[in-house]
Amino acid sequence: MSAAVSAACQVGGGAGAEAHRMTSSAITASGLRKAYKDKVVLDGLDLEVAAGTVFSLLGPNGAGKTTTVNVLTTLMKADAGTIRVAGHDVATETKAVRAAIGVTGQFAAVDELLTGQENLQLMADLKGLDSGQSRRIIGDLLEQFDLTESAQKLSTTYSGGMRRKLDLAMTLVGKPKIIFLDEPTTGLDPRSRRTMWDIIRQLVAEGTTIFLTTQYLDEADRLADKIAVLDQGKLVAEGTPAELKRQIPGSHVRFRFTEVAEFDAALRVLPDATRDAEDDLILHVPSDGGAKSVRSLLDQLDAHSIDVDEFSVHTPDLDDVFLALTGRTSTKVEA
Numbered sequence: 250m251s252a253a254v255s256a257a258c259q260v261g262g263g264a265g266a267e268a269h270r271m272t273s274s275a276i277t278a279s280g281l282r283k284a285y286k287d288k289v290v291l292d293g294l295d296l297e298v299a300a301g302t303v304f305s306l307l308g309p310n311g312a313g314k315t316t317t318v319n320v321l322t323t324l325m326k327a328d329a330g331t332i333r334v335a336g337h338d339v340a341t342e343t344k345a346v347r348a349a350i351g352v353t354g355q356f357a358a359v360d361e362l363l364t365g366q367e368n369l370q371l372m373a374d375l376k377g378l379d380s381g382q383s384r385r386i387i388g389d390l391l392e393q394f395d396l397t398e399s400a401q402k403l404s405t406t407y408s409g410g411m412r413r414k415l416d417l418a419m420t421l422v423g424k425p426k427i428i429f430l431d432e433p434t435t436g437l438d439p440r441s442r443r444t445m446w447d448i449i450r451q452l453v454a455e456g457t458t459i460f461l462t463t464q465y466l467d468e469a470d471r472l473a474d475k476i477a478v479l480d481q482g483k484l485v486a487e488g489t490p491a492e493l494k495r496q497i498p499g500s501h502v503r504f505r506f507t508e509v510a511e512f513d514a515a516l517r518v519l520p521d522a523t524r525d526a527e528d529d530l531i532l533h534v535p536s537d538g539g540a541k542s543v544r545s546l547l548d549q550l551d552a553h554s555i556d557v558d559e560f561s562v563h564t565p566d567l568d569d570v571f572l573a574l575t576g577r578t579s580t581k582v583e584a
């Protein structure tokens with residue numbers, strides 16, 4: 250999402266200027282369709298995001314995530330389908346939708362010629378806050394985002410992490426009920442990423458709804474109440490992280506042997522074992538991965554004097570889910 254897009258949405262938000270009707274669904278979309286000429290990008294999408302939760306939209310590059318966000322945030326018109334955001338129809342109540350949402354893009358909407366404080370002040374002025382209100386809100390946000398010390402410095406001197414935090418802080422000036430976060434931690438170091446996660450959790454604890462697109466599956470795993478996987482314009486799976494993980498083959502223990510003879514013997518002793526596709530000294534044995542089951546497998550090998558070089562327990566993560574559902578490895582996993 251471009252800075253212009255991000256800025257347009259932020260400007261559109263209005264500090265609670267318009268009371269909006271909040272239902273238990275913050276966002277509902279049904280039959281969403283969008284095509285660029287004859288290329289269908291969203292092919293009858295249905296979405297439901299409960300208020301006060303984190304909803305994560307995952308998908309490979311080009312799946313249609315940004316198009317979905319653009320349509321939900323009024324920046325682009327859908328070809329068909331109905332969408333309600335914060336209780337308002339996106340097609341006919343654009344202003345009310347914009348007043349209820351904030352959008353933070355991958356590319357910061359931060360003005361580099363201004364200091365951190367001035368950027369926040371600009372947002373406060375755009376929202377029409379009086380000076381008392383804006384001083385209090387800006388002070389609180391600078392403190393919450395650990396930016397107080399850098400507040401008087403030009404934002405061009407900020408690190409990537411600080412700019413993203415400032416970008417999100419600017420979105421929060423208007424106290425949006427629903428925030429669209431487009432890849433909020435891409436390129437951040439692990440510490441900044443954790444700070445961002447804490448901020449997101451705190452926002453949700455206060456009742457904000459977060460619509461998160463991310464290329465980090467572990468991020469969706471940690472933050473999302475519900476995940477939807479988009480592939481070629483359709484949702485191929487939807488559920489809690491645990492539900493999605495249950496949809497794919499379960500955990501297993503991986504044994505490595507040093508000798509082919511040991512490997513062959515183990516294959517005879519452990520009837521459920523299967524060969525690794527790439528390494529002919531590795532076996533996989535289905536298991537819940539618990540200490541008891543692993544000990545029992547090791548005891549069986551021991552009883553036949555079979556030496557194991559090393560073993561590891563593998564439980565499915567969202568990467569496995571993504572691979573199983575889309576036939577592609579996702580994206581990136583945090584180091």
Ligand SMILES: Nc1ncnc2c1ncn2[C@@H]1O[C@H](COP(=O)(O)OP(=O)(O)OP(=O)(O)O)[C@@H](O)[C@H]1O
Nearest residue numbers: 285286288290308309310311312313314315316317
């Ligand atoms: N303005 C446009 N005109 C034509 N095709 C477009 C336009 N915008 C996007 N597309 C195409 O629509 C598809 C979906 O794009 P979109 O940006 O929504 O995907 P995405 O899931 O956000 O991808 P990424 O993870 O790479 O950002 C892609 O194939 C893209 O090339």
